[in-house]
Amino acid sequence: MQPAISISGVSKTYASGFSALKDINLDIRHGEIFALLGPNGAGKTTLISIVCGIVNRSSGTVMVDGHDIGRDYRAARALIGLVPQELTVESFETVWAALSYSRGLFGKAPNPALIEQILKDLSLWDKRDAKIITLSGGMKRRVMIGKALAHEPKILFLDEPTAGVDVELRQDMWAMVRSLRESGVTIILTTHYIEEAEEMADRVGVINRGEIVLVEDKDELMRKLGRKQLRMELRKKLDTVPPSLAGYGLELSPDGDTLTYTYDHQSDRPGVASLLRDLEAADIAFRDLDTENSSLEEIFVNLVRKAS
The missing domain is CATH 3.40.50.300 (P-loop containing nucleotide triphosphate hydrolases)
Incomplete structure (x- = not known):
């Protein structure tokens, strides 16, 4: 057609x-x-x-x-x-x-x-x-x-x-x-x-x-270019991120209660399943998980910034 x-x-x-x-x-x-x-x-x-x-x-x-x-x-x-x-x-x-x-x-x-x-x-x-x-x-x-x-x-x-x-x-x-x-x-x-x-x-x-x-396609655009964040509320506070988890680029909150993992479709970082296995191996437990996807507005702003 x-x-x-x-x-x-x-x-x-x-x-x-x-x-x-x-x-x-x-x-x-x-x-x-x-x-x-x-x-x-x-x-x-x-x-x-x-x-x-x-x-x-x-x-x-x-x-x-x-x-x-x-x-x-x-x-x-x-x-x-x-x-x-x-x-x-x-x-x-x-x-x-x-x-x-x-x-x-x-x-x-x-x-x-x-x-x-x-x-x-x-x-x-x-x-x-x-x-x-x-x-x-x-x-x-x-x-x-x-x-x-x-x-x-x-x-x-x-x-x-x-x-x-x-x-x-x-x-x-x-x-x-x-x-x-x-x-x-x-x-x-x-x-x-x-x-x-x-x-x-x-x-x-x-x-x-x-x-x-x-x-x-909008859904494909958000899948390919969208940023995702996984926030983990920890059972026990951490002073620092263990060296065994250094490859994930984790961010530890100032109070040591929360780890945040940021990743996207184009990232070469390991996936969430791999992160959860490595957290368990490092004896780090969490009480709650929260995920957040980037909006189309964030993707748009990033695309225009790159093209300018």
């Missing part, structure tokens, strides 16, 4: 000489949630804008479900819903009119039942006749999402969709995103709330200084 989006050799250089994107190659699979992460100015919004036809690429090709965005722009754009980072809504329109107008822009016949369902999913139904100027920032952002969904796109771009949205409404939005994915919609999101990407994404791409640093 061809990808939902195929980006090949895409670069963007502005007249000033600044290279915002450098030879981007990326395929987005049908029906996945793909999180594109990167620091401010990394090129995330530029890449999204090129795929959506808002910014012209300097080189390369972009295919949307087999449609070239240059040669077959209308067909490609009709498949895409975009929730931009900036709020761009007509202040004096009503919520209902804004969604209905967006649907009409794509040549879709009126569908009041669909608009009603979208507004209910976004907790906006009671605001359907309100002018957008009267809404809070979080509600305006939900209107933006509704406008993007009004023409029933097969691919949805969410560029910082929950910025300024409170925690409860953020959870409602992600429940809707999950249901969209279950219905077959492909979702590409950028977010500064990395815990959202950790919870939602199937795959993660990291972009930095206009270049793709890494693309990986």
Whole structure:
């Protein structure tokens, strides 16, 4: 099956000489949630804008479900819903009119039942006749999402969709995103709330200084690059770590009560099973064990630091 989006050799250089994107190659699979992460100015919004036809690429090709965005722009754009980072809504329109107008822009016949369902999913139904100027920032952002969904796109771009949205409404939005994915919609999101990407994404791409640093299944990324810690609360205090355990790089707490073992998939240190055997041989017993895995945020920060 061809990808939902195929980006090949895409670069963007502005007249000033600044290279915002450098030879981007990326395929987005049908029906996945793909999180594109990167620091401010990394090129995330530029890449999204090129795929959506808002910014012209300097080189390369972009295919949307087999449609070239240059040669077959209308067909490609009709498949895409975009929730931009900036709020761009007509202040004096009503919520209902804004969604209905967006649907009409794509040549879709009126569908009041669909608009009603979208507004209910976004907790906006009671605001359907309100002018957008009267809404809070979080509600305006939900209107933006509704406008993007009004023409029933097969691919949805969410560029910082929950910025300024409170925690409860953020959870409602992600429940809707999950249901969209279950219905077959492909979702590409950028977010500064990395815990959202950790919870939602199937795959993660990291972009930095206009270049793709890494693309990986989220679970595999966390397995390969995630750091793990094993903390052992000891039955008897230690003054120092015995020489027989020196190869593990164990850290002894100042009070001598706890040993901490840090390891990861790429480490050449022995495994936990080997450590437990050597602890027993050294006559070191523990009363409790606690493990901790690094978060996607820690992995992201380390990747960007290495790439900078």
